[in-house]
Amino acid sequence: xxxxxxxxxxxxxxxxxxxxxxxxxxxxxxxxxxxxxxxxxxxxxxxxxxxxxxxxxxxxxxxxxxxxxxxxxxxxxxxxxxxxxxxxxxxxxxxxxxxxxxxxxxxxxxxxxxxxxxxxxxxxxxxxxxxxxxxxxxxxxxxxxxxxxxxxxxxxxxxxxxxxxxxxxxxxxxxxxxxxxxxxxxxxxxxxxxxxxxxxxxxxxxxxxxxxxxxxxxxxxxxxxxxx
Amino acid sequence: xxxxxxxxxxxxxxxxxxxxxxxxxxxxxxxxxxxxxxxxxxxxxxxxxxxxxxxxxxxxxxxxxxxxxxxxxxxxxxxxxxxxxxxxxxxxxxxxxxxxxxxxxxxxxxxxxxxxxxxxxxxxxxxxxxxxxxxxxxxxxxxxxxxxxxxxxxxxxxxxxxxxxxxxxxxxxxxxxxxxxxxxxxxxxxxxxxxxxxxxxxxxxxxxxxxxxxxxxxxxxxxxxxxx
Numbered sequence: 486x487x488x489x490x491x492x493x494x495x496x497x498x499x500x501x502x503x504x505x506x507x508x509x510x511x512x513x514x515x516x517x518x519x520x521x522x523x524x525x526x527x528x529x530x531x532x533x534x535x536x537x538x539x540x541x542x543x544x545x546x547x548x549x550x551x552x553x554x555x556x557x558x559x560x561x562x563x564x565x566x567x568x569x570x571x572x573x574x575x576x577x578x579x580x581x582x583x584x585x586x587x588x589x590x591x592x593x594x595x596x597x598x599x600x601x602x603x604x605x606x607x608x609x610x611x612x613x614x615x616x617x618x619x620x621x622x623x624x625x626x627x628x629x630x631x632x633x634x635x636x637x638x639x640x641x642x643x644x645x646x647x648x649x650x651x652x653x654x655x656x657x658x659x660x661x662x663x664x665x666x667x668x669x670x671x672x673x674x675x676x677x678x679x680x681x682x683x684x685x686x687x688x689x690x691x692x693x694x695x696x697x698x699x700x701x702x703x704x705x706x707x708x709x710x711x712x713x
Numbered sequence: 714x715x716x717x718x719x720x721x722x723x724x725x726x727x728x729x730x731x732x733x734x735x736x737x738x739x740x741x742x743x744x745x746x747x748x749x750x751x752x753x754x755x756x757x758x759x760x761x762x763x764x765x766x767x768x769x770x771x772x773x774x775x776x777x778x779x780x781x782x783x784x785x786x787x788x789x790x791x792x793x794x795x796x797x798x799x800x801x802x803x804x805x806x807x808x809x810x811x812x813x814x815x816x817x818x819x820x821x822x823x824x825x826x827x828x829x830x831x832x833x834x835x836x837x838x839x840x841x842x843x844x845x846x847x848x849x850x851x852x853x854x855x856x857x858x859x860x861x862x863x864x865x866x867x868x869x870x871x872x873x874x875x876x877x878x879x880x881x882x883x884x885x886x887x888x889x890x891x892x893x894x895x896x897x898x899x900x901x902x903x904x905x906x907x908x909x910x911x912x913x914x915x916x917x918x919x920x921x922x923x924x925x926x927x928x929x930x931x932x933x934x935x936x937x938x939x940x941x
Contacts, residue, residue: 597836603916607830647938650920677923685920688831692878692913695905696937704940709924710875712932 487511488665489557491550491572492564493521495532496589496633500563501545503637507668512546514553516575522547550576559585559661560622566592566611570618582621585658587665588612588683589628589636591690600694603687612652612683623658626683627651627666630693632703639670639706647708648673652683675709715739716893717785719778719800720792721749723760724817724861728791729773731865735896740774742781744803750775778804787813787889788850794820794839798846810849813886815893816840816911817856817864819918828922831915840880840911851886854911855879855894858921860931867898867934875936876901880911903937 487510490501497513505511515521524535532538539545554560554576564572569590573581592611593601605614612626628636628649639645649671653659663674677685689707697703715738718729725741733739743749752763760766767773782788782804792800797818801809820839821829833842840854855877856864867873877899881887891902905913917935925931 602835604835606834607832607919608825642940643938647936675924675927677920677927682923682927685923688916688919691835691916692905695910695913696903699903699905699910700937700939702940706938708875708936708938709928710871710934710936711928712870712930 487557488559488561489514489553490561490563491553491576492562492590493535493547494563494565496636497561497563498532498538498542499633499637500561500589502542503669504665505542505545510544512548512553512557514550514572514576515547516550516572518547518549551580554580554584557584559587559665561587561589562615563589566590567594569611570614573615573619578619578621581619584622585655585661586615586619586622586624587628587662588615588624588626591629591687593690600691603690606688607684610681610683610687612687613680616654616680623653623655624680625651625653625655625658625662626680626686627662630686630689631706634704635706637669639672642704642706643708645670645672647706648675650675650677650682650686652677652680652686654680673708715785716787716789717742717781718789718791719781719804720790720818721763721775722791722793724864725789725791726760726766726770727861727865728789728817730770731897732893733770733773739772740776740781740785742778742800742804743775744778744800746775746777779808782808782812785812787815789815789817790843791817794818795822797839798842801843801847806847806849809847812850813883813889814843814847814850814852815856815890816843816852816854819857819915821918828919831918834916835912838909838911838915840915841908844882844908851881851883852908853879853881853883853886853890854908854914855890858914858917859934862932863934865897867900870932870934871936873898873900875934876903878903878905878910878914880905880908880914882908901937 491514594604595601616624719742822832823829844852
């Protein structure tokens, strides 16, 4: 069964194209496939209109969240963090049960202006909220600490000499996700521990956003430098 | 005038010894010098009793916060984040006015158990609280994202090939602090911007704590890997 990418924004599209290039059958999930496919205007962040993007990626289908979730063994949540729980609810709890649910989103709250704040924070995380809402899914948090281009092509930066984190309660699910990360080219994959460790991975976003501002480019990543 | 290190814990002592080794006259500030100097039992975290440490570092004096602040041009806040505002108030607002105030602390709140949470968070930071409480001081946030041993000897880790951040509103103060960081051996010093960017540097602590757990050592640091 193909992995499914939830979310048709930059992150979802970038991951979909990369998994497709690796030979996986991929399908994008969206609330209203007709509306998404019919969009001819550029995306809010200046991205290619969906129809153009899809024409360039002929093998990637577009279905409702529920249809797409029903026939995938692995689901990637690449929706906007503020919309993730609703999107996953639309996919359906029963269809997500037992599946690996890779959460790459960030709970950024833009309602108070720029820069966005993180919500939840400290004693909870979006990954934990998803795990609680879908207790039979096997949530693995990863990839949320870097730009989409680096997620799928880590070698473009310092020959891939930087780090990615995984958090989750299910060791087998983390192993599968680690394999996917390796296939994308990630070499330093750090298992932070259970799903509560996603708090740390999510709370790095404010620093990421400030670095984006200071460096003037999103083309950077964290490397955890160790001794010895 | 010598730099002053506020705080006699591991971070304060480590920084004091390093600045002393670089030839600076250093004095430690504490609430009650007699009580601190009289301690013969090990510190809570297993550190050397203060008296033994001081005997090994004969040139480093111990004074009240107020005395020490009065004769230093640069003050380093290396107190426990929860006690920083009180310690700086004891130093005295007038004595801190116009001085460079280097804040290396983290606002960790252990009152809800382990791991600690960060307070404040998101729309405020300890560095900003300090700047607001002492508006005539020139606060520079730095070094809080790494272990004390790496703060003063970055070369022990990957020949110093990792990053340190500075945040602050006063360019000249940041330049002076950048010079001190270079003297300690730091090579990749990233100016995040104004004092509000300290929110990002502080919010990385939960990830730091989880990495400490996952790696089993505090001997690591963040490197910001950039493209080409």
